[in-house]
Amino acid sequence: xxxxxxxxxxxxxxxxxxxxxxxxxxxxxxxxxxxxxxxxxxxxxxxxxxxxxxxxxxxxxxxxxxxxxxxxxxxxxxxxxxxxxxxxxxxxxxxxxxxxxxxxxxxxxxxxxxxxxxxxxxxxxxxxxxxxxxxxxxxxxxxxxxxxxxxxxxxxxxxxxxxxxxxxxxxxxxxxxxxxxxxxxxxxxxxxxxxxxxxxxxxxxxxxxxxxxxxxxxxxxxxxxxxxxxxxxxxxxxxxxxxxxxxxxxxxxxxxxxxxxxxxxxxxxxxxxxxxxxxxxxxxxxxxxxxxxxxxxxxxxxxxxxxxxxxxxxxxxxxxxxxxxxxxxxxxxxxxxxxxxxxxxxxxxxxxxxxxxxxxxxxx
Amino acid sequence: xxxxxxxxxxxxxxxxxxxxxxxxxxxxxxxxxxxxxxxxxxxxxxxxxxxxxxxxxxxxxxxxxxxxxxxxxxxxxxxxxxxxxxxxxxxxxxxxxxxxxxxxxxxxxxxxxxxxxxxxxxxxxxxxxxxxxxxxxxxxxxxxxxxxxxxxxxxxxxxxxxxxxxxxxxxxxxxxxxxxxxxxxxxxxxxxxxxxxxxxxxxxxxxxxxxxxxxxxxxxxxxxxxxxxxxxxxxxxxxxxxxxxxxxxxxxxxxxxxxxxxxxxxxxxxxxxxxxxxxxxxxxxxxxxxxxxxxxxxxxxxxxxxxxxxxxxxxxxxxxxxxxxxxxxxxxxxxxxxxxxxxxxxxxxxxxx
Numbered sequence: 153x154x155x156x157x158x159x160x161x162x163x164x165x166x167x168x169x170x171x172x173x174x175x176x177x178x179x180x181x182x183x184x185x186x187x188x189x190x191x192x193x194x195x196x197x198x199x200x201x202x203x204x205x206x207x208x209x210x211x212x213x214x215x216x217x218x219x220x221x222x223x224x225x226x227x228x229x230x231x232x233x234x235x236x237x238x239x240x241x242x243x244x245x246x247x248x249x250x251x252x253x254x255x256x257x258x259x260x261x262x263x264x265x266x267x268x269x270x271x272x273x274x275x276x277x278x279x280x281x282x283x284x285x286x287x288x289x290x291x292x293x294x295x296x297x298x299x300x301x302x303x304x305x306x307x308x309x310x311x312x313x314x315x316x317x318x319x320x321x322x323x324x325x326x327x328x329x330x331x332x333x334x335x336x337x338x339x340x341x342x343x344x345x346x347x348x349x350x351x352x353x354x355x356x357x358x359x360x361x362x363x364x365x366x367x368x369x370x371x372x373x374x375x376x377x378x379x380x381x382x383x384x385x386x387x388x389x390x391x392x393x394x395x396x397x398x399x400x401x402x403x404x405x406x407x408x409x410x411x412x413x414x415x416x417x418x419x420x421x422x423x424x425x426x427x428x429x430x431x432x433x434x435x436x437x438x439x440x441x442x443x444x445x446x447x448x449x450x451x452x453x454x455x456x457x458x459x460x461x462x463x464x465x466x467x468x469x470x471x472x473x474x475x476x477x478x479x480x481x482x483x484x485x486x487x488x489x490x491x492x493x494x495x496x497x498x499x500x501x502x503x504x505x506x507x508x509x510x511x512x513x514x515x516x
Numbered sequence: 517x518x519x520x521x522x523x524x525x526x527x528x529x530x531x532x533x534x535x536x537x538x539x540x541x542x543x544x545x546x547x548x549x550x551x552x553x554x555x556x557x558x559x560x561x562x563x564x565x566x567x568x569x570x571x572x573x574x575x576x577x578x579x580x581x582x583x584x585x586x587x588x589x590x591x592x593x594x595x596x597x598x599x600x601x602x603x604x605x606x607x608x609x610x611x612x613x614x615x616x617x618x619x620x621x622x623x624x625x626x627x628x629x630x631x632x633x634x635x636x637x638x639x640x641x642x643x644x645x646x647x648x649x650x651x652x653x654x655x656x657x658x659x660x661x662x663x664x665x666x667x668x669x670x671x672x673x674x675x676x677x678x679x680x681x682x683x684x685x686x687x688x689x690x691x692x693x694x695x696x697x698x699x700x701x702x703x704x705x706x707x708x709x710x711x712x713x714x715x716x717x718x719x720x721x722x723x724x725x726x727x728x729x730x731x732x733x734x735x736x737x738x739x740x741x742x743x744x745x746x747x748x749x750x751x752x753x754x755x756x757x758x759x760x761x762x763x764x765x766x767x768x769x770x771x772x773x774x775x776x777x778x779x780x781x782x783x784x785x786x787x788x789x790x791x792x793x794x795x796x797x798x799x800x801x802x803x804x805x806x807x808x809x810x811x812x813x814x815x816x817x818x819x820x821x822x823x824x825x826x827x828x829x830x831x832x833x834x835x836x837x838x839x840x841x842x843x844x845x846x847x848x849x850x851x852x853x854x855x856x857x858x859x860x861x862x863x864x865x866x867x868x869x
Contacts, residue, residue: 156549187855190548190817197545422853423810453780454810460544460781498779500543 153194160191165435169198175436180384183432189424189461196431196462203441204464208501209510210492213262213468216251217475218243218281222268224300226345228334228376230412230479232268242270245280252288260289262468262508265296266331266475275309275316282324293326293508299357299368300332300349313360321364327508328361330369330404336389337382344376344415351386355393362399367509369444370400374429375408375421383429387436394439401510402442402465405429407449411480426450427461434462442510448476452487456495465506466492517541524550527557529795532738539734539789544781551788551819558798559821564851565799565861568616568844569649570828572607574599574637578624580654582699583769584688584730584762586835591627598626601640608644611828615844618863620683620825621650625658625701631670634659635677642678649863650674652685653711657703668714675718681863682715684723684758690743691736698731698769709747716753721864724754724797728786729761729778730769737786741793748796755865756799756822759790760806765837780811784818791819799865804847805833808840813850822865823847823858 157166165179175183183192219242222232233240243251252263263285278297285294297305297320306316317325334340336351349357358368370390374383387403394400407421407429434443444465445458455466469489493516496503503516520534530538538547577596578588589596599607611619619641634651641648651659651674660670671679688698690705703711712722724744728737748754761778764770778786783803791800802820804812805827812823826844833839842850844860851858860868 153546153549156553188817189814189854190545190552194545194549419849420809422850423813424854426810427814451808451810453808454814456780457544457784457811457814494776495779499781 157191157194160186160188162186162191162195166195169195169435172202172438174438177384177388180387180432180436181380183435184380184383184428189427189431192428192431192435193461196434197460199434199438200443200462200464206500206502207464207504208459208496208499209442209465209504209506210496211262211468211506211508212258212260212489213264214252214255214258214260216243216248216263216265217267218248218265219267219270219273221270223271224269224345224347226334226348227414228344228373228408228410229475230409231475235271242273245277245284248281249284249288252285252292256289260292261513262293262295263289264329264468265294266298266329267301269300269304275305278305279319279323282320286324294324295327295329295508296325298329298332299354299361302328302357302361303349303353313357314364317361317364317366321366325366327366327401328358328368330371330402333371333386334373335378335382336386337378340378340382351389355389358399359393359397362397367399367401369402369404370440371404371406372429372433373406373408375425376410376415376418384436387433391437391439394437398439400440402444403433403437403440404444404446404467405433406446409449409476409479413479421450423450423454426454427458430458431462447487452491452495456499459496459499459501466496521546521550524792525553527795530793532742535738535741535789535793536734538792539785544785547785547788547792548818551791552817554791554795555800555819555821562856563859564816564821564823564854564856565859565865565867566823566844566847566851567618567825567861567863568611568614568828569618569620569825570607570611570616571620571622571830571832572599572604573831574604574621574623575626576624576831577626579627580625580699580701581768582688582702584698584727584764584767585832586766586837587832588624596624598629604637604641605644607829608641608646612644612646614826614828615860616646616826616828617860617868618647618649618680621648622652622655622683622685625654628662631659631663631665631673635673638674638677638679647680647863648678649681649683650679652683653708654686654703656682656711656715657707667711668718671711671715671718671720675720679720681720682712682722684712684725684754684756687725687740688727689730689732689736690726690740691732694730694732694736705743709743712753713747713751716747716751721753721755723756723758723801726757726759726790727762728759729782730764730775738793741790745794745796748794752796754797755863756801757790757794757797758801758803758824759786760803761786763806763833763836763838767836780807783807783811784815787815787820788818804842805830805840806838809842809846809850813854816851816854816856822861823851
């Protein structure tokens with residue numbers, strides 16, 4: 153099918169991809185502006201199969217959002233609420249432990265836990281959360297707290313990020329999720345989330361975590377006011393950071409969901425845009441092992457198709473997803489284990505149940 | 517495989533065995549590229565069409581009791597309805613107010629309404645000037661059996677009363693084994709083809725559908741496509757082919773037998789294979805009603821050149837638990853975002869200025 157790529161005017165990029173040469177920002181622009189999504193998918197699939205063969209990963213995990221109280225109040229977010237707001241909530245350590253206890257009979261390998269930037273919960277609360285979860289479920293891997301939350305906690309406790317992270321690791325933290333990256337561009341942050349930790353700060357926390365031996369993910373929130381160049385600069389910044397540390401596991405493009413946000417005038421992302429972000433990021437991020445098609449954001453149907461357009465991971469069974477659903481996501485709250493396996497098989501891939509660090513737990 | 521691919525790229529027809537080979541061996545990218553090449557050959561201009569219309573189901577009372585249907589009410593059940601003229605008039609007025617050009621008029625196989633009832637309904641609707649795309653082959657066969665008149669005469673009387681074209685529904689899978697199990701009281705595969713052939717002979721244009729992803733085999737899907745292609749060779753009367761996957765929720769068959777819903781990849785593969793095999797059917801419709809906006813948009817790269825209808829009202833798929841809704845504006849946005857020019861059309865695919 154290489155002839156179709158030549159016909160589409162992407163022969164030069166195809167050659168680079170086959171030779172494993174790094175794509176330039178210009179190549180990235182060419183790809184993002186290209187009208188033929190089949191050609192982008194074909195190119196991305198070359199990289200995807202080189203890195204991950206025919207495997208498609210998923211994890212059995214539990215999501216816990218300990219609080220939605222947040223001082224950042226980003227315009228693209230329908231989850232964060234000011235303290236005192238009718239819908240504001242925070243869970244006690246006991247409540248979080250109860251949530252974990254409720255599902256002890258399930259083979260959960262990872263607890264994924266994030267919250268907002270809470271104005272006054274003390275650092276000890278977060279350490280207690282980690283210890284509490286480990287007490288109830290000692291073997292579980294805790295992937296928790298975005299770089300934005302970590303930075304906030306370091307400031308709160310008046311210690312370095314490194315020291316703060318170390319204390320959290322000692323209390324049970326296993327890795328960091330990729331949230332809070334949004335789009336690194338100062339222009340975008342100014343317009344949508346001016347109180348949030350800037351992009352450079354986000355990257356610094358991630359790299360510090362990597363140096364401590366923690367693996368982390370990275371995200372990008374697309375489909376609002378960002379330009380193609382801003383997406384590419386974001387991806388390039390991640391690529392350079394990964395060259396330095398090698399600590400990123402997965403890149404997860406996140407589709408903006410406008411409903412109930414301060415940017416509700418925007419439309420939902422289209423399927424073509426979703427696939428384009430997956431395919432182009434797979435091609436640009438040559439040093440990231442994994443690209444995740446997060447089905448909660450783009451729907452199980454498109455996530456399944458994405459397994460041929462650059463993605464190698466469908467995330468997990470995810471229960472009680474709150475953040476995207478508050479922004480009007482119409483996807484189911486949980487996909488059963490069996491459904492995920494079936495979707496992956498029907499996509500012609502081999503289902504692989506993984507742990508957080510991508511060790512193979514089972515194949516189907 | 518290489519020779520099959522070369523044949524398709526050269527614009528040649530593929531055989532049944534070649535279809536089966538592709539179905540087994542081609543990956544999603546290959547099927548996409550090939551279907552897209554066929555589509556571009558038939559539609560060199562980057563235009564994607566759609567029609568503004570509404571499904572009107574004049575009754576949900578049905579003696580057919582198909583096992584895949586979550587919409588019908590048996591005659592002995594309470595709660596079945598026949599729409600009144602006031603209801604019909606209101607639905608048509610709403611459709612016209614939204615720029616609608618046609619209605620898709622279909623209903624259950626009602627046990628005892630005479631042919632005059634349908635003629636009267638057509639005349640009543642025709643007074644509004646709207647195009648009537650109505651009565652799928654199982655309904656026509658049913659009218660013929662109830663009235664004792666041959667299919668041709670039934671169709672002539674319906675045309676005289678205002679029928680403009682026939683929808684391709686009720687085809688399901690045109691294989692008698694499948695029909696015996698899933699819809700034993702519905703018209704057989706030969707009868708479905710016969711009604712369409714007679715309709716085409718009388719100058720009616722029709723569409724053809726395929727509901728796949730239940731109990732049929734790949735060979736039976738091929739049998740279906742082969743019958744459509746053969747008839748099209750004889751008459752040229754089909755304007756479009758519309759494949760869509762069975763939606764199992766709340767259907768009688770799903771209660772007794774586990775049938776997994778066709779996945780998006782399964783849908784896109786079948787769509788592309790249909791585009792490749794049906795070289796003589798000009799238009800292929802995407803099924804956003806079953807697939808949602810994201811996959812429907814992507815299907816424009818897997819052989820579809822038409823976004824179907826705005827379906828101001830849709831009841832049958834909704835009864836099976838699938839409720840996607842799209843406005844004309846949203847359809848135009850999705851089409852433009854995929855790089856095509858959106859164009860409203862009529863049933864016969866002429867553009868609406």
